Amino acid sequence: MPEVPLRADAARNRTRILDAAEAVFAELGPTASTEEVARRAGVAIGTVFRHFPTKKDLLAAIMKRLLAQLVADAGEHDLFSFFRHVVAEAAAKKTVADLLAAADLDIRLPEAAAHLRDAVETLLTTAQSSGAVTSDVRLPEVMALLVSLCQGALHGGWDQALQSRILDVVFTGLRPHS
Amino acid sequence: MPEVPLRADAARNRTRILDAAEAVFAELGPTASTEEVARRAGVAIGTVFRHFPTKKDLLAAIMKRLLAQLVADAGEHDLFSFFRHVVAEAAAKKTVADLLAAADLDIRLPEAAAHLRDAVETLLTTAQSSGAVTSDVRLPEVMALLVSLCQGALHGGWDQALQSRILDVVFTGLRPHS
């Protein structure tokens, strides 16, 4: 994928930095300093900036990884269990929600966002043709609901039981109603 | 309410600052600088800090005002129209959503948060006894849904039509189902 393959140590450092950044931002939020990331990755700060010229680039790289993971996860879920999965992730990793914030995402990572959208669209049409979800509902509102729930889970500190009851309300709203 | 009444000019400046701060934070988000607030209020920065010793104090004061307004508005709404109202506000004023972020709120402004909770509880029980909302649902998930939708509206830039369709899904989830 890279135009010129990285040297072995550089490749090692790159993933070390990404892992550290994911952990740091998950704990401290995206305002955490780049120095903290470098510290936890065990590299100097200059190395971080060599791999990711800008803090935004670093955040974008993490988001890309997380998004790709979510898209991959989508294959093993139906729409409802995917919602549960994503919301649970959001509660655990602060980055996920900011990541899903549509505005930033569509602008900064348009192709990754499109992949997620496609994955959710597949789940939605499958759910609709199996009769699990009303045909009244369309993709934009499903995406928006997913994003909202992630944001809520992130900021709200919901426990497992509450999370479940909230999702039940939304799922009832999505199911066909007589 | 104040222990010692403010001098006339001080009182005038205080509300000027609050108004300016509300506008600035609504536009630029809570990361906007205090200097920008002072500039728009037409006072020196020292004056802002005389009235609100800390930026957090300033934010808390705005939140308190907005919350009080929402609680007052609740009287003229049923649960569903209150949802529409609050979400529309959140889309317009960036502060509202951060404000409703339960974690910060319950810690920093416990009594104001409690008032909102009470107001929503009243709307909920009314809606439930009139049969508009299932009795399966309880206050915590309703509050969480409200907060989530505010966060989503804030970050998502939903247009009017989408906003409406999203709320329809949630309302369907809240209504009694056969």
Added chain:
DNA sequence: TCCTAACATGAGTGAGCACTCGACTTAGCC
């Protein structure tokens, strides 16, 4: 009108942070 406590002012302070760059180290090819 005069007096003074309350208030306003805004240049200044210090801390934090994203980002740079010249000196040093090493991977990997011959």
Added chain:
DNA sequence: GGCTAAGTCGAGTGCTCACTCATGTTAGGA
């Protein structure tokens, strides 16, 4: 082993921002 381009290092730079304080201004009571 020797060479060098690629990579690492980390003190330093410049900027932003919350907050301070010494000096100047005014409201409002007597």
